Amino acid sequence: MERVKSGVEGMDTLLGGGxxxxxxxxxxxxxxxGKTIFAAQFINEGLRNKEPAVYITFEQGRKKLIEDLSEIGIGFEKHEKAGLLKIIGGPIGQVNYFKDKTRADVSNIISEIKEVIEETRAKRVVLDSVNLYTMLFEGYIDRRKALAGLVSALEKLDCTTLLTCEVRENSRDISWYGFEDFVVDGVIALHRIPFDEGMYERAVSVVKMRGIEHAQTVRALRIKDTGMKIYPEQIPFHR
Ligand SMILES: Nc1ncnc2c1ncn2[C@@H]1O[C@H](COP(=O)(O)OP(=O)(O)O)[C@@H](O)[C@H]1O
Ligand SMILES: [Mg+2]
Known part of the structure; x- marks a missing residue:
């Protein structure tokens, strides 16, 4: 299977190549x-090699996203100006781009996203987050259909996609509804592991990756002002 670089130092080693x-x-x-940071580094890795990309953000507005990322040395604005990157979306309350245009009909929203990816010839796509994307729809069945439909549409395009998924605080679930992980080809989980009163450390694990032999262990991860880094040989530091 062909691989692409994740853009997060150490991650490709965990994945046996990318x-x-x-x-x-x-x-x-x-x-x-660190879902957004990971996703942004993934997009940035492509941009550095002049690969077009689409970042769909429902979590924060375009401006805030660009501002936050500039703190870790990622300059999305210049790539947007150069026409290499398209950032679409905004906080869910004002996702007019999709909702007005499509009246939140599942197939319309999916074709809208497909169109953007085709137009830009994006090689890397991020949907941040799946939770807010599915909230454009009502009810479990429609939400499941919306995600399955999107993933199946993406399969026909020449892009690699990261979909962020927020999980409930204090739960060990790897998705919100329980269907997200079935629809995709792989799941990477980011963790905060408590080790002392009020203290925690970051870690990562590859939960599943179809067709790939990957590490089965939880590994240490750090976020600094230079971005996210994974220590592929290191069990969480405080274990
Ligand atoms: N410059 C930085 N130095 C250290 N940690 C940072 C820095 N920037 C962000 N972080 C950490 O990353 C976290 C945000 O990561 P983010 O990717 O937005 O999380 P998520 O998308 O999973 O909610 C912050 O809460 C902070 O702990
Ligand atoms: Mg986020």
């Missing part, structure tokens, strides 16, 4: 575990 090309991977974790 993310599976043209597949959709769920990046799951509690709030603040």
């Amino acid at each position: 993310l599976p090309k043209y597949r959709s991977i769920l990046l799951s974790g509690h709030c603040g575990t």
Whole structure:
């Protein structure tokens, strides 16, 4: 299977070479575990090699996303200006781009996303987050259909996709509804592991990756002002 570089130092070692090309991977974790940073580094890795990319953000507005990422040395704005990157979306309350245009009909929203990816010839796509994307729809069945439909549409395009998924605080689930992990080809989980009163450390594990032999262990991860880094040989530091 062809691989693409994840853009996160150490991650490709855990994956035995990189993310599976043209597949959709769920990046799951509690709030603040680094999903957006991971996803942004994945996009940035492509941009550095002049690969077009689409970043769909429902979590924060475009401006805030760009601002936050500039703190860790990622300059999305210049790539957007150069026409290499398209950032779409905004906080869910004002996702007019999709809702007005499509009246939140599942197939319309999916074709809208497909169109953007085709137009830009994106090689890397991020949907941040699946939770807010599915909230455009009502009821469990429609939400499941919306995600399955999107992933199946993405399969026909020449792009590798990361879908972030926030999970409930204090739960050990790897997705919100329980169907997200079935729909995708792989799941990477980001963790915060408590080790002392009020203290925690970051870690990562590959939960599943179809067609790939990957590490089965939880490994240490750090976020600094230079971005996210994984220590592929290191069990969490405080174990
Ligand atoms: N410059 C930095 N130095 C250290 N940690 C940072 C820095 N920037 C962000 N972080 C950490 O990353 C977290 C946010 O990561 P983010 O990717 O937004 O999480 P998620 O998308 O999973 O909610 C912050 O809560 C903070 O702990
Ligand atoms: Mg986020």
